[in-house]
Amino acid sequence: MTWPASTPPPPYYAVIFTSLRSEAEDGYAQTAQRMEELAAGRRGFLGIESVREGAQGITLSYWTDLEAIREWKADLEHAEAQRLGRERWYERYSVRVARVERAYDFG
């Protein structure tokens, strides 16, 4: 995986997931890794960037279009992970869906 993620020229979409973790660990790491793998296999997936510092985390996933994001959100295994996330792993989170209009790189 490259860092920063290599993405095509805009426009495309970003899902900005900003989270505050709870103390609960049971199954979190495995599920997080599984969700990254599942997402990466879906139509429209362009890349992912994820960082955690203590309880605070940001995961950015990039997609070709809004329909691909809707499909990923509705994926049954992902929906179950979202439910467990609200029940166990996250105290709070925000999801923002954004259209990337401009992008530039250094290095």
Next chain:
Amino acid sequence: MTWPASTPPPPYYAVIFTSLRSEAEDGYAQTAQRMEELAAGRRGFLGIESVREGAQGITLSYWTDLEAIREWKADLEHAEAQRLGRERWYERYSVRVARVERAYDFG
């Protein structure tokens, strides 16, 4: 500062800054903190979320409009920090400017 950042209902804009740090530390922490303070004082600023894990970092800043982002990018002190960033502190980075179209929170 709240986490996740408290932002108004969409639409608004996000600047997604994904970076890979170099080993150089000289002045980085002070400048990063100063830039957060400067940004927070500018017209159109809505919030900021920043996380680093080893060399990999993501900083999200939220703005009311593209013109506010342009003004912040062109700020003289910020422009000098960007120059130092390319010269010293970052091996690579990506900047993506995105229009937040939908957002929802849990918790």
